[in-house]
Amino acid sequence: MKLEVLGVEKVFSGRSGENRALTPISFEVGSGEFVSIIGPSGCGKSTVLNIVAGLDNASAGKVILDGREVHGPSSDRGMVFQHYTLFPWLNVLDNVCFGQRLKAQKRSKDATFIQTQRATNLLNLMGLKDFHKSFPRELSGGMKQRVAIARALLNSPRVLLMDEPFGSLDAQTREEMQVLLCFLSQHEKSTILFVTHDVEEAIFLSTRIIVISARPGRILAQIQVPFPTERGLDIKLSIEFLKLKARIVHMLHQETVLNKDALLKNLLSQETPGMPASI
Ligand SMILES: Nc1ncnc2c1ncn2[C@@H]1O[C@H](COP(=O)(O)OP(=O)(O)OP(=O)(O)O)[C@@H](O)[C@H]1O
Ligand SMILES: [Mg+2]
Structure with a gap:
């Protein structure tokens, strides 16, 4: 690169x-x-x-x-901004998987499953194990930024x-x-x-x-x-x-x-x- x-x-x-x-x-x-x-x-x-x-x-x-x-x-090129840019109507896991799901139509079910697993692992690694189903409004600023970073990383930019x-x-x-x-x-x-x-x-x-x-x-x-x-x-x-x-x-x-x-x-x-x- x-x-x-x-x-x-x-x-x-x-x-x-x-x-x-x-x-x-x-x-x-x-x-x-x-x-x-x-x-x-x-x-x-x-x-x-x-x-x-x-x-x-x-x-x-x-x-x-x-x-x-x-x-x-x-x-x-993944981007993480200063201000929180999560979708308020999606939970943490769905926020992280959003970009990947847009591409999902072109992919097999197995590939989508692997991406969801990877998102889960990333969130766990970032100390958000118990918050996959939470919505952005239920998270602190640091937690929201961790979700935004996980979302950017999941796309493997x-x-x-x-x-x-x-x-x-x-x-x-x-x-x-x-x-x-x-x-x-x-x-x-x-x-x-x-x-x-x-x-x-x-x-x-x-x-x-x-x-x-x-x-x-x-x-x-x-x-x-x-x-x-x-x-x-x-x-x-x-x-x-x-x-x-x-x-x-x-x-x-x-x-x-x-x-x-x-x-x-x-x-x-x-x-x-x-x-x-x-x-
Ligand atoms: N969309 C825009 N239209 C007109 N001027 C702009 C626009 N965006 C930035 N500027 C100008 O360009 C210059 C650089 O702005 P920029 O936002 O890149 O600075 P920065 O280094 O990121 O500042 P900060 O540390 O405050 O975020 C500033 O003078 C700003 O007014
Ligand atoms: Mg700036």
Whole structure:
């Protein structure tokens, strides 16, 4: 599996003119990699992911998956969003099997049975053994996201795209989900492109981190994470982890500081009647 993002740019046109969200960005994701994209709010992280998912078009550049250009959504790219996207009228197992059942007409009964078994196993693995028949309204936020991840994994996508999937969770549940995702990604040998604001989360989960600048987004750095793929929460306390965290936080801080400076310059350059030119 090879995902190539080649010179992808995005300019949104709206009532207030053109909004350049991404300058040309290029990167690759290979089989079994867990790549996180991190950057300030509004830098274009979701835009990149939506373009890779085929939910939005690039203004220039292209996305290639295993040699074929991406032109729209497909089950070879599973997506998990920040906000819960389960069908409220379906129970947990039916939510997970939904995509597979759409394909079921083309399949034998045996294949459908095997998929249902796999869904059951995935849900059990994710600590949802007693909740197969529950409806989304009966689940906590973390449980709903586990169902959404199981649904995405069941389709065996070539690459799993995750846009701040733990963004709405409390700190403790978020950490539990990180451990679960770390385990699952190895168990399922998944390839994942993951968006987050959280530097710790990015380091803990990833094999590589792509740091993006403030809008319009461009790649500031690609950092290989120097930890074994099998990790426990204890690595978060190691010196190497803290040093890497400091390096990335510093990079992101520079982006924010630069923006604040530009903002201040802009404010001061605007003449306000009755105000001195400099404060
Ligand atoms: N559909 C749209 N129409 C117009 N502008 C858009 C649209 N979607 C995103 N943008 C703009 O593109 C830029 C990047 O947005 P995007 O949602 O990709 O940022 P992000 O990095 O995901 O931010 P956050 O971390 O807050 O989720 C922003 O300036 C945003 O206003
Ligand atoms: Mg976003």
